[in-house]
Amino acid sequence: APALGTNAGGAIAASVAFGVLAWRLRAGAAPQPLRWGRLALALAALVAAAVAALWLLNAAITLPPAQQTHIGRAFGQLAAGRVDVIGAIIRRKLEMNAHLIAVSAWSKVLLTALFVMAVMLLKPRGIFKEWQRRYPYLMQGFTAGAIGTVAALVFNDSGIVAAATMIVYVAVPMLLLRLNEQRG
Numbered sequence: 001a002p003a004l005g006t007n008a009g010g011a012i013a014a015s016v017a018f019g020v021l022a023w024r025l026r027a028g029a030a031p032q033p034l035r036w037g038r039l040a041l042a043l044a045a046l047v048a049a050a051v052a053a054l055w056l057l058n059a060a061i062t063l064p065p066a067q068q069t070h071i072g073r074a075f076g077q078l079a080a081g082r083v084d085v086i087g088a089i090i091r092r093k094l095e096m097n098a099h100l101i102a103v104s105a106w107s108k109v110l111l112t113a114l115f116v117m118a119v120m121l122l123k124p125r126g127i128f129k130e131w132q133r134r135y136p137y138l139m140q141g142f143t144a145g146a147i148g149t150v151a152a153l154v155f156n157d158s159g160i161v162a163a164a165t166m167i168v169y170v171a172v173p174m175l176l177l178r179l180n181e182q183r184g
Contacts, residue, residue, distance in 0.1 A: 025140055113167070
């Protein structure tokens, strides 16, 4: 909503996460194994669709420059052919993420855990394979959440903060599931 402020990175991450979930749920309780190439193509399509939706929303709602959000101004610069400005924005966002990752050891822990979790969900073995069989819909949600977390990391200004917030909704239920199995 350009007049109320917008979080373009959050919109893209949400589009990716919900798109992956819808894609995985279309297969029902017995999803096909993920293929990296198809996944990359699907993610690229979801990102493109989210960016197109943001562009259309900002094009449909015309506001004076002082009231536009940063994404609205960026789309205006892009429409004016100022690719250099878009490049500078992307570079600044990458530098901010790199800085935030570099200043905290917790960032490295999060990135490592996120990587391990994504690999285990995308190519399950051991307990994760058993969970795929017993809790297919839950695991599809975990997969979508992990992929959405990676998208938040990539597309937000302070992506490490967004990723750390999002991964809680994957990690905590997984830990509770594991604890529940140990008890019973």
